[in-house]
Amino acid sequence: MATINNAIKKQISLLMSNKAQWIPFAGLVIIIVIFEVLSGGKLFAERNHRILIYEAFTLVMGASALTFVMSQGKVDLSTGGIVALCCAAGATVSNGGSPWLCIPVALGTGLLIGLLNGLVAAHLKIDSFIATIAMSFMMKGVVVQILDSGSIGIPLKMLGWDSVALRVVTLVIVCVVSFLFFEYGKIGKWSRAVGSNEIAAYQSGVNVRKIRITGFLITGAMAGAIAIFSILRTGTASTSSGANYEMDTMIALLLGGMPITGGPASRYYAAVVGGLTMTFLSNGMTVTGIDAYVQQLIRGIIFLFAVAMTFNRKSLAYIK
Amino acid sequence: MKEKNVLLIANQISKSFEATKALDDVSIKLLRGEIVGLIGENGSGKSTLSSIISGVQLFDHGELILNGESYLPNTVLDAIEHGISMVTQEQATFDKLPVFANIFVGREHLFSEKGFLQVNKMKREAKKALEQIGVQHIDPSSNMSSLTFEERKLAELARALYSEPSLLVIDETSTTLSKTGRDILYRLIASMRDENKTVLFISHDIDEIMEVCDSLIILRDGKLINTLKKEDFRPETIKEQMIGRKIDTDFYQRTECIFTTAEKMLVGRNLSYKSLDDINIELIQGEILGIGGLTDCGMHLLGQILFGLVRPDFGSVTVGNKKITTPIAATKSSVAYISKNRDDEALLTLMSVRDNICLPTLNRLSGLFGVISKKIEQNFVNEWANVLQIKMNNMNQAVLSLSGGNKQKVAVAKWLGFNADIFLFDCPTRGIDIGVKASIYALMNELKQRGKAILMISEELPELIGMSDRILIMKDGKITGDFVCDEEISEKTLIQYMI
Numbered sequence: 133m134a135t136i137n138n139a140i141k142k143q144i145s146l147l148m149s150n151k152a153q154w155i156p157f158a159g160l161v162i163i164i165v166i167f168e169v170l171s172g173g174k175l176f177a178e179r180n181h182r183i184l185i186y187e188a189f190t191l192v193m194g195a196s197a198l199t200f201v202m203s204q205g206k207v208d209l210s211t212g213g214i215v216a217l218c219c220a221a222g223a224t225v226s227n228g229g230s231p232w233l234c235i236p237v238a239l240g241t242g243l244l245i246g247l248l249n250g251l252v253a254a255h256l257k258i259d260s261f262i263a264t265i266a267m268s269f270m271m272k273g274v275v276v277q278i279l280d281s282g283s284i285g286i287p288l289k290m291l292g293w294d295s296v297a298l299r300v301v302t303l304v305i306v307c308v309v310s311f312l313f314f315e316y317g318k319i320g321k322w323s324r325a326v327g328s329n330e331i332a333a334y335q336s337g338v339n340v341r342k343i344r345i346t347g348f349l350i351t352g353a354m355a356g357a358i359a360i361f362s363i364l365r366t367g368t369a370s371t372s373s374g375a376n377y378e379m380d381t382m383i384a385l386l387l388g389g390m391p392i393t394g395g396p397a398s399r400y401y402a403a404v405v406g407g408l409t410m411t412f413l414s415n416g417m418t419v420t421g422i423d424a425y426v427q428q429l430i431r432g433i434i435f436l437f438a439v440a441m442t443f444n445r446k447s448l449a450y451i452k
Numbered sequence: 453m454k455e456k457n458v459l460l461i462a463n464q465i466s467k468s469f470e471a472t473k474a475l476d477d478v479s480i481k482l483l484r485g486e487i488v489g490l491i492g493e494n495g496s497g498k499s500t501l502s503s504i505i506s507g508v509q510l511f512d513h514g515e516l517i518l519n520g521e522s523y524l525p526n527t528v529l530d531a532i533e534h535g536i537s538m539v540t541q542e543q544a545t546f547d548k549l550p551v552f553a554n555i556f557v558g559r560e561h562l563f564s565e566k567g568f569l570q571v572n573k574m575k576r577e578a579k580k581a582l583e584q585i586g587v588q589h590i591d592p593s594s595n596m597s598s599l600t601f602e603e604r605k606l607a608e609l610a611r612a613l614y615s616e617p618s619l620l621v622i623d624e625t626s627t628t629l630s631k632t633g634r635d636i637l638y639r640l641i642a643s644m645r646d647e648n649k650t651v652l653f654i655s656h657d658i659d660e661i662m663e664v665c666d667s668l669i670i671l672r673d674g675k676l677i678n679t680l681k682k683e684d685f686r687p688e689t690i691k692e693q694m695i696g697r698k699i700d701t702d703f704y705q706r707t708e709c710i711f712t713t714a715e716k717m718l719v720g721r722n723l724s725y726k727s728l729d730d731i732n733i734e735l736i737q738g739e740i741l742g743i744g745g746l747t748d749c750g751m752h753l754l755g756q757i758l759f760g761l762v763r764p765d766f767g768s769v770t771v772g773n774k775k776i777t778t779p780i781a782a783t784k785s786s787v788a789y790i791s792k793n794r795d796d797e798a799l800l801t802l803m804s805v806r807d808n809i810c811l812p813t814l815n816r817l818s819g820l821f822g823v824i825s826k827k828i829e830q831n832f833v834n835e836w837a838n839v840l841q842i843k844m845n846n847m848n849q850a851v852l853s854l855s856g857g858n859k860q861k862v863a864v865a866k867w868l869g870f871n872a873d874i875f876l877f878d879c880p881t882r883g884i885d886i887g888v889k890a891s892i893y894a895l896m897n898e899l900k901q902r903g904k905a906i907l908m909i910s911e912e913l914p915e916l917i918g919m920s921d922r923i924l925i926m927k928d929g930k931i932t933g934d935f936v937c938d939e940e941i942s943e944k945t946l947i948q949y950m951i
Contacts, residue, residue: 313823318818334779336783337779337783339780
């Protein structure tokens with residue numbers, strides 16, 4: 133009996149020591165079960181499928197891109213602003229010239245702002261937290277200038293481009309490519325190395341600046357892509373396009389188990405698991421009928437919880 | 453229990469850092485009115501023991517008894533309150549603060565009145581503290597950074613003695629002092645003994661220890677090997693017990709340089725930066741070029757400049773016709789560098805052995821779209837871990853969990869795998885135990901045979917003399933001595949150029 137007890141205790145302590153690895157998955161399952169019950173089955177009702185897919189699309193795609201920045205121990209809080217700017221720029225050109233122009237313009241704008249973020253972070257050595265918040269303010273200022281009437285519509289025929297199938301295919305491609313690049317690619321390995329110990333990576337010949345800039349290019353380009361789908365879905369670019377995108381993707385990634393300090397424990401599954409958890413959480417709260425202000429409160433609590441859970445205090449002395 | 457003459461007892465003290473046991477069950481006794489030597493090689497645990505006694509860090513197991521009472525210092529200030537002060541091996545001063553502020557750091561409350569510091573009183577007291585140790589020429593108001601290394605050490609000494617400690621711990625301070633500085637130090641130590649106080653004197657210079665100390669504690673690999681009384685001091689015995697076997701004359705296996713073409717691999721011209729003054733250096737294929745000097749002589753900075761980590765104000769570093777301005781340029785020209793600060797700068801200790809070994813070579817290992825096949829990666833890691841015989845459970849183990857010697861092997865493996873031609877080693881055997889040291893030396897010789905060029909910056913003279921083909925000695929940012937190692941060079945000769 134005693135030996136069995138010990139064996140169980142050993143298993144439990146093993147589980148607890150690896151808790152950062154299994155808690156995200158357990159969290160996803162618990163969130164799904166709770167809201168499926170609370171909403172009386174509305175969460176998985178057929179008319180909710182499309183909404184779930186659209187929300188998961190944005191969150192998982194955004195979190196996938198953010199993986200490449202957060203694994204470096206940096207954050208990108210400008211992505212919401214970039215989405216708004218790309219929406220405004222894309223909508224403007226789709227009215228002026230060919231609707232197709234919307235795609236290169238939105239992606240290009242995203243890349244450009246990402247490059248700016250990267251240059252500021254890599255060359256001015258301003259921490260990404262400050263730099264990207266500042267960038268976000270600037271984006272919002274520019275967006276208000278572009279959209280002086282409040283919003284810009286797009287040509288009606290563009291609304292037909294969007295479909296669940298397109299989104300699912302795009303999402304799957306992005307996930308597979310991100311997974312390969314992050315887990316097996318140079319860029320992923322470099323990102324984790326830079327996040328683990330920037331000085332040692334630099335002294336191993338890693339081009340740290342290039343990696344930093346690449347990370348912000350990826351989040352910038354992804355914000356451009358999200359912007360395209362956003363205007364296709366709503367038909368307009370407005371000042372509220374992309375609102376909360378930066379925080380939601382970051383919380384999603386943290387809920388998926390990405391350590392806020394980045395480094396060696398960064399894994400790609402965090403983007404998928406966390407993106408889905410966040411989808412079911414926010415959609416679940418809506419279908420259950422929780423008041424919008426209470427939802428904000430819950431999000432705040434979840435955010436704190438996610439950081440506390442993934443923050444590796446033991447190795448903090450080494451991460452710095 | 454309370455013995456009259458005993459000041460401090462350390463009972464079965466153990467201390468580990470991750471996998472390494474720095475101190476293993478060490479028990480010692482310090483008597484009043486005695487100068488006790490503490491000797492051992494690098495990594496033997498002497499600094500760990502002294503830092504535990506002086507409150508820098510806590511031990512894992514065991515107990516300390518001071519004046520018959522249990523003693524558990526939490527901080528350095530706590531130790532000072534208990535009458536234990538320390539002068540450290542590394543420089544422990546605040547450069548940007550004036551001398552008086554340094555002397556009373558942490559004890560400002562002694563000079564506080566209604567929340568304001570009485571600066572003039574501090575200056576007066578600082579002058580007194582310096583005069584008490586026989587130093588007249590240091591102005592307490594001057595900035596610490598304007599002082600020479602020796603003057604800073606003297607200020608530290610004044611700080612340590614101001615609190616009138618009953619135990620003074622001196623950690624390898626004398627090696628950095630000139631004759632005058634040493635005389636001051638020895639005089640102070642002797643007067644402490646006369647006042648029935650205790651000095652714990654740490655050194656690895658056997659001659660000095662035999663001269664100064666009344667008794668001697670010998671540590672090796674974290675274990676207490678022996679304690680000797682003055683009448684039992686014999687240099688051969690001490691040496692043997694320090695190293696653990698008879699001194700083997702070919703422990704350092706210097707091999708002849710087989711490349712006679714004398715091709716210049718790495719050239720530094722007119723390098724000036726901070727204390728470095730117009731340094732010229734040439735590294736030739738198939739040689740080990742040793743650079744020695746005191747820690748502060750600028751040799752570590754020179755290593756960083758040669759790898760492009762620090763850009764000099766004047767002068768240039770070239771490999772072939774390529775200029776080295778960044779580590780990225782350096783690695784493109786096949787230059788490898790292993791920092792003295794191995795755990796923070798040379799290795800990603802939280803990452804796996806595999807990730808560390810592959811890191812510089814990722815570009816070459818990756819295939820289509822920059823994706824690396826797991827198999828190629830594993831074969832690569834296995835190959836180089838085997839060449840260096842890295843002791844590990846598996847390649848996904850974090851480097852943090854390896855011993856010092858194996859960590860160094862990982863650092864070398866990543867550059868060997870990268871196929872570097874020029875190796876800049878800053879203190880390659882720092883904190884590595886003796887068995888692994890020999891294998892690092894053997895490895896350096898093998899690199900030499902393969903036609904690589906090696907620059908070895910070292911603070912250990914026997915290592916420099918034993919391994920180098922040429923030795924440059926630096927002092928205050930200048931090269932003061934240039935030796936070819938085909939004649940008998942003694943440590944004494946080199947030291948003359950260092951100080």
